[in-house]
Amino acid sequence: MKRSHQETYLEQQEAPSMAEYGKKLEGSSVVGGDDSIDELLAALGYKVRSSDMADVAHKLEQLEMVLSNDVVGSSNSFLNDTVHYNPSDLSSWAQTMLSGLTYYPDLDPTRVCDLRPITDDDESCCSSNSNKRIRLGPWCDSVSSESTRSVVLIEETGIRLVQALVACAEAVQQENLSLADALVKRVGSLAASQAGAMGKVATYFAEALARRIYRIHPSSAAVDPSFEELLQMNFYDSSPYLKFAHFTANQAILEAVTMARGVHVIDLGLNQGMQWPALMQALALRPGGPPSFRLTGVGAPSNREGIQELGWKLAQLAQAVGVEFEFNAITTERLSDLEQDMFETRPASETLVVNSVFELHPVLAQPGSIEKLLATVKAVKPSIVTVVEQEANHNGVVFLDRFNEALHYYSSLFDSLEDSAVIPGQDRVLSEVYLGRQILNVVAAEGTDRVERHETLDQWRRRMGSAGFDPVNLGYDAFKQASLLLALFGGGDGYRVEENDGSLMLAWQTKPLVAASAWKLAAELRR
Amino acid sequence: MSEKRIGIVEKSNNKRQRVTQDRPEFSINDHHDVLLEILRRLDGPSLCSAACVCRLWSAVARNDSIWEELCFQQVSPRPSLSLRSVVSALGGYRCLYFLCIRPVLARLPKLLWTRDQLQLSLSLYCVHYYERLYVGAWIGDAPPSSLMFLRKPVNVV
Numbered sequence: 125m126k127r128s129h130q131e132t133y134l135e136q137q138e139a140p141s142m143a144e145y146g147k148k149l150e151g152s153s154v155v156g157g158d159d160s161i162d163e164l165l166a167a168l169g170y171k172v173r174s175s176d177m178a179d180v181a182h183k184l185e186q187l188e189m190v191l192s193n194d195v196v197g198s199s200n201s202f203l204n205d206t207v208h209y210n211p212s213d214l215s216s217w218a219q220t221m222l223s224g225l226t227y228y229p230d231l232d233p234t235r236v237c238d239l240r241p242i243t244d245d246d247e248s249c250c251s252s253n254s255n256k257r258i259r260l261g262p263w264c265d266s267v268s269s270e271s272t273r274s275v276v277l278i279e280e281t282g283i284r285l286v287q288a289l290v291a292c293a294e295a296v297q298q299e300n301l302s303l304a305d306a307l308v309k310r311v312g313s314l315a316a317s318q319a320g321a322m323g324k325v326a327t328y329f330a331e332a333l334a335r336r337i338y339r340i341h342p343s344s345a346a347v348d349p350s351f352e353e354l355l356q357m358n359f360y361d362s363s364p365y366l367k368f369a370h371f372t373a374n375q376a377i378l379e380a381v382t383m384a385r386g387v388h389v390i391d392l393g394l395n396q397g398m399q400w401p402a403l404m405q406a407l408a409l410r411p412g413g414p415p416s417f418r419l420t421g422v423g424a425p426s427n428r429e430g431i432q433e434l435g436w437k438l439a440q441l442a443q444a445v446g447v448e449f450e451f452n453a454i455t456t457e458r459l460s461d462l463e464q465d466m467f468e469t470r471p472a473s474e475t476l477v478v479n480s481v482f483e484l485h486p487v488l489a490q491p492g493s494i495e496k497l498l499a500t501v502k503a504v505k506p507s508i509v510t511v512v513e514q515e516a517n518h519n520g521v522v523f524l525d526r527f528n529e530a531l532h533y534y535s536s537l538f539d540s541l542e543d544s545a546v547i548p549g550q551d552r553v554l555s556e557v558y559l560g561r562q563i564l565n566v567v568a569a570e571g572t573d574r575v576e577r578h579e580t581l582d583q584w585r586r587r588m589g590s591a592g593f594d595p596v597n598l599g600y601d602a603f604k605q606a607s608l609l610l611a612l613f614g615g616g617d618g619y620r621v622e623e624n625d626g627s628l629m630l631a632w633q634t635k636p637l638v639a640a641s642a643w644k645l646a647a648e649l650r651r
Numbered sequence: 652m653s654e655k656r657i658g659i660v661e662k663s664n665n666k667r668q669r670v671t672q673d674r675p676e677f678s679i680n681d682h683h684d685v686l687l688e689i690l691r692r693l694d695g696p697s698l699c700s701a702a703c704v705c706r707l708w709s710a711v712a713r714n715d716s717i718w719e720e721l722c723f724q725q726v727s728p729r730p731s732l733s734l735r736s737v738v739s740a741l742g743g744y745r746c747l748y749f750l751c752i753r754p755v756l757a758r759l760p761k762l763l764w765t766r767d768q769l770q771l772s773l774s775l776y777c778v779h780y781y782e783r784l785y786v787g788a789w790i791g792d793a794p795p796s797s798l799m800f801l802r803k804p805v806n807v808v
Contacts, residue, residue, distance in 0.1 A: 441784065
């Protein structure tokens, strides 16, 4: 303690702000308010809980041993290069010093993975950390280079959390379930102490891994549809992803029907119909008067009354804005069961549009279904097909690859929710639950249960191309509208719209998350 | 308050005396159409202050045409008449201004107010109307609002 570490004294004023911040975290147990802080140490400026005293003393003894054994040169450079967050929290400071000093001298990227079962004893954890060298996704680059040692130490608990998660996933991949079980418990405890988006994502992934290990497959039939509706509505309200999807698709539709006297839209996933009011309003204000608008919504058979009611509400809105409106509902358990004759198309008087917002990827769960669905779509001869999907590859064959991709993807998503301070806390929690259900499905489910089979835009392009569709450029107006919409959301310029070969992507901090594209029938198939 | 004019009157005993004489009254509150025309030319914050003066002014300020003028102050060319019917069906210009346009202007102060922002605001307004219509029957908590993201951030401790 008396070893002069220059930064310690400088950063003491950080301590109260960290404690306040800890109190602000909702539902988080980072700073346990019940344990009393030792008064004598508090007078010196260190916050140590009375219950932790023995533990801290033990760690300081170890630290003393390690520092006295080390070569003076290497430990000095280590001490001078690093910055510790909140060194007044003695417990974690000692911990990071210990694990840092025992970890890095053994750094060897080529060492083979040697996983020993990790118990809760911190000492063995440190030494096993030093032997562990796991193949990581994007994070391993920062860990393996010596020059970024100091950067890594700052995010040290986050890195350990990620390492544990990936180790657990690897264990699951290798069917080593006892090791996976131990690791998942470790992840759980690490995640609970990690504040912010990382901790929340890790908690969901840990739960999903646990379900996979114990083979508890979440059955999609057990979902309460009104809760599902609440979650989706909340996600629509609190984040820009669904709004971006709807507004961009609407813009593409508007550009395709400028001259039409009648518009017929087939929505492959009606849900709450949040996309259509804005389109109807835009159609109502079209120079030259509104066209007639017919909507065919596709939904699940369990929600038949809900869909009818929705149609009624949309009709009320249409009457208010002065657009001639007609509504049809089609209920089907699976999209691939749709047949061309279910849709009454009137090609003479109406321009047909097919719209799918996050509805195509579940079809990939059954082999051969997507081809059948796209063939049906082709058969009705739409003027434009709008497709919005998640921009990620969560449909790989290898579980570990899927896991790493999903971890990266959902970390970005949770991060973006965290940063927009406009959303009240409980709405953010609901959005996280909504995303958490997707995480559960990607990680824990298999076979036909696994419906969150996201694929990247390039993969969808190949599919649409081979099904006989040509891409349609989304145009500058769509880009402008999307940029305006995102500028309205908080997040300090974290949200970006990117153009990708005529399609638009919504990205958070340069990581693309949602891709919107439009398609028309290939030239030789039109008429 | 009628204005009193100080006049000078010759009295019988040849002394001049100051007497107050009544002028015909003019009060803006008696001429609502003139008041309307004046309020129509105000900008947002001034209009809101004016609406707080008294009950009469508050009632006059509820006239939607004033808010229509405000919404389209910087947009040219003037939007079509069909827009008026659409907007009044969705709840009127006053609500449009408070719910959408004012927060959008606050968030994007540097941007020129063009048709694009107006179109976006209208779309958001329409979604809001629909959401209220659709979830109007929900019991329990306050219904969700798609315009939640436009509200000022609240410091939640």
